[in-house]
Amino acid sequence: MKNETLxxxxxxxxxxxxxxxxxxxxxxxxxxxxxxxxxxxxxxxxVKRIAEYLDVSVHSLYPADSExxxxxxxxx
Numbered sequence: 050m051k052n053e054t055l056x057x058x059x060x061x062x063x064x065x066x067x068x069x070x071x072x073x074x075x076x077x078x079x080x081x082x083x084x085x086x087x088x089x090x091x092x093x094x095x096v097k098r099i100a101e102y103l104d105v106s107v108h109s110l111y112p113a114d115s116e117x118x119x120x121x122x123x124x125x
Contacts, residue, residue, distance in 0.1 A: 052084050
């Protein structure tokens, strides 16, 4: 996951980790790991929930050179 992209989106929307966790159902410790680059392969479900809440594409939260890309079969 692009931690700098997530951090920027949260800043632009004035939302903190706890609020994002409550709104998306993704646990706050998981969001913290995303923001600090500690989660090398986040689950697609978590990324999708965050992307939907922030109104961005799932692809925008994955690095361009990431080995773990969203499934092609996912309806994005």
